[in-house]
Amino acid sequence: MSAYTHPHNDADFVFEHIVEFNQLCQQAGLEDINTELSSAILTEAAKLGTDVLAPLNWEGDQNGTSMTEKGVQESPGFAEAYQQFVESGWPSLTAAEAFGGQNLPHVMGTAVNEVWHTSNLAFALCPMLTHGAISSLTNHGSKEMQDTWLPNMINGTWTGTMNLTEPSAGTDLAAVKTKAVPNGDHYLISGQKIFITWGDHQMTENIVHLVLARTPDAPAGVKGISLFIVPKFMLDEAGNTTDKQNDVKCISTEHKLGIHASPTCTMSFGDNGGAVGYLVGEENKGLSYMFTMMNHARQDVGLQGLAISERSYQQARDYAKERVQGTNKDGSRFTIINFPDVRRMLMLMKAGTEAMRALSYYASAEIDRSHFAADDSAKVKHHNRVELMTPIVKGWLTEFAQELTYLGTQIHGGMGFVEETGSAQHYRDARILTIYEGTTGIQALDLVGRKTLVNGGEFLQDLLNDIAETAEALKASDKFASHAAKLSSALDKAAQARQWLLDNAKEDRSAAGAISVNMMMMMGFLCGGWMMGKSAIKADKLLAAGEGHEDFLKAKLITCQFYFDHLLPRVDGYFAVIQNGGESMMAMPEDSF
């Protein structure tokens, strides 16, 4: 069990110097919004996170959700916490003003979501999924549909879900079998969906399910999937929730390794003739609508990687400062933070989380910039960057989170293996992150395929050019000569890997598959180095000018150096693997496994 404190110095630093939030808001025409406001918002969010959500985290793990006659009963205290969350107006932070939203930039939502995910990952999944559903309806629903559903989803009165997966259709959505039969102004939905996060609970009066299904004459495969709204309870003509239950229910929940307080539901649609469903947009375009939701969610899951690592770090750090183990020659005792190897693990966690934070905020701000940039060509550039960064943020942050939460338990020694210590919960909770919203393998394939090979490596080249600018800026300062050399060396390897990919993988699916995860991880550690390079330059300037928080900035410089010394060099290992390619990977006959 661990307390949670929001790392406000670092979040503010990233907002001001990496995100360049003030410039972003000006460009977006949001004159009243600036870093002073963002800092105040984060301070408020942190209060709710620290005081209300974080203390429920362990409780939710030990007393997960349960099945009752009414359906899924959420963990003790969660309904009250959700009520506070709604009353404080958090669900509507970044939603459109037209539907009652506060219209703040996307990156503001990201920084606030970090607070929710860090304080209570299982809880935070509920608003996160709702937000994805809002995003899909905002982009693809009719005006009437939006008017009906969005306001109550945006203010948190109702929650939302994503119903994609079926027993034989996980990564492979082409195999979706759920049916949607036209029936007057609506459709009748029948079928079974699995792995539905927060598919049922008693916290709100209604739940809005977004469901992928096939109409009777739909083409086979992914081009025959449509998206439907299926509410838990029917609405009356005025759009209010009635007590008439729709023909959808949760029939079981999964017994999982982690996130015990987040119900993972098997949903049954149409056991009594068909659940009423309303078509979103046009028929057969459901998959692309769902991707709006999914792409949004993918960066959010990356953010969860940061969040769970930060939580694990805070607990390990506190333990390392308190745990006495070791005796000086004079007989006095010392704490384990004085052991070099414990220091190394803490530094890996600190440098890792700070690089993750900078990268995830940066990538999130690129979403804003793809909307608000000055002209169309700039918008396209930022859009392309979002496309490229999404699999890196999702893939790298969640994979890295496995290692960092592992280190969090390792620092605890034997106590780390004891559940009551609480560190193991973070390790268990983290494990889902590389699986849901597209596995690491899927992210990596997205990165090398749709985001690189399809555009001839242009998006990637643009990114490498930007990183090269940072390497040049580092080179301009004597004290960062070593950083510059290391970043340039890593960059050079990334450029070679890009070329290898273009030369070898375009026609050869197995070559791409052989190196894709290595490529994604290499790009992640490189982008982390890019962010830390930018951070070092800023911290140095501020210190020279006598501005900012001196201790924080000095620590930032040390953390950056550690990143360059201990994390950026991993690029070498991934690169060496990429060069060796996939020849030996597909050679094994299936029977020899």
Next chain:
Amino acid sequence: MSAYTHPHNDADFVFEHIVEFNQLCQQAGLEDINTELSSAILTEAAKLGTDVLAPLNWEGDQNGTSMTEKGVQESPGFAEAYQQFVESGWPSLTAAEAFGGQNLPHVMGTAVNEVWHTSNLAFALCPMLTHGAISSLTNHGSKEMQDTWLPNMINGTWTGTMNLTEPSAGTDLAAVKTKAVPNGDHYLISGQKIFITWGDHQMTENIVHLVLARTPDAPAGVKGISLFIVPKFMLDEAGNTTDKQNDVKCISTEHKLGIHASPTCTMSFGDNGGAVGYLVGEENKGLSYMFTMMNHARQDVGLQGLAISERSYQQARDYAKERVQGTNKDGSRFTIINFPDVRRMLMLMKAGTEAMRALSYYASAEIDRSHFAADDSAKVKHHNRVELMTPIVKGWLTEFAQELTYLGTQIHGGMGFVEETGSAQHYRDARILTIYEGTTGIQALDLVGRKTLVNGGEFLQDLLNDIAETAEALKASDKFASHAAKLSSALDKAAQARQWLLDNAKEDRSAAGAISVNMMMMMGFLCGGWMMGKSAIKADKLLAAGEGHEDFLKAKLITCQFYFDHLLPRVDGYFAVIQNGGESMMAMPEDSF
């Protein structure tokens, strides 16, 4: 839940061609023992593992141990399984003939232990700890003590434990506080021990605790620790167990992340005046006696890293061959083993476990050779190799096991996160391996300190010379030119790292600590490559001669190539970190964490 099949082809291959078991047995004067016998023994062990122990593994996870009035109640079915284990004579396999043992080489025990650990890690810990206690008494107990205690421990009638850790004395055994007061022919022991594996159960009529404690006038620190036998039940004059309970009991068990069927006990000694304890060897030499046990156990824990990875691999492989996900253009479906990234993960697991197996058997055989080698100088050479290999086997195999069991769950996608699938159990069980019997940090420090810096890098140089021989042998064959180049390159980096260590870390504790884990992991992947290089040469020769199992040998060559392509290159990443040293690691003020 997963079945378990012993990988007998690979075990036999390693025995014959890496361990060179026949040569070892001849040297040891064990004329009747050869690879034919070892293969038959493994086949028998595999039957018990597959049919009896493996099916209990999931049951033990879900129904872990419990506390009752009688003490710890083991998981359902475990007592019956233990009875079968004892009746088949397995506990005595490698023990001394003088006390009823079968006197087989140590490496035979290692290969058989792999079967127990793979089929049921929690169960196997019980005989493993007993074996450690036997080893300590065999080396340090008096003849009378050995006659009294060893036969029933060796035949499995009694089990044994290691009582080291106390609440404030984990890694730091200098802080042990448990007291031992002389009282006639025995001592009275009082104090509390924590994290005692299999500290209590009802499977046997008695339990023999080996306990570290301090006599009244003992010097402070590690030089004042003595080792005692403390039985659960007192013996009568004939050496039979009576119903008189000694003053020791388990007062609670831990609620753990994994190995739920292995009771982790808090043991209380002397609540009613003092537990009767018998001094082993001399006073104040307990720590070195315990290290006999511990060093033995460390290689065994490394072996557990292989075992849990193998189990996870078998389950993931079976799933990947069965799970349909994906549609060909003609509408037919295919299984996920056809996805390149799934293939990559399976190959990592296969290549990883095979390298681990070769290395752990090799290191175990070095223990035999340190006893049986032809002359004293050879014995010393093998002894030094054991010293060097122990932290590598413990450290590398257990760390690597975290990644491999992670991949095992990853291959299952969403199902991997569902507990009933069973893959998550392996992932949870594996988590303890880098903690107990000395954390990874401790192994790494042992490797760079006592095993390298103390001897001026001699042990390490000897190892690098042996690996260089294999690189030369690879170079001699055209088809292995690429392997040779890769192994030579990795070897060159290891040589540079060794020099870096000698130049920089002798005086600087933090430099050693900064690079030690990287050094250990680098050496692990290098040694794995050494083993795979040897294996490739052998497999190629056998194929050319038309000997051996053709499919197995062809698969071995592919697996070796994959290791050289995808695992050996990791040396580059570790080496790059080592070069950067520890400067940035200790620089952070404690308050800035």
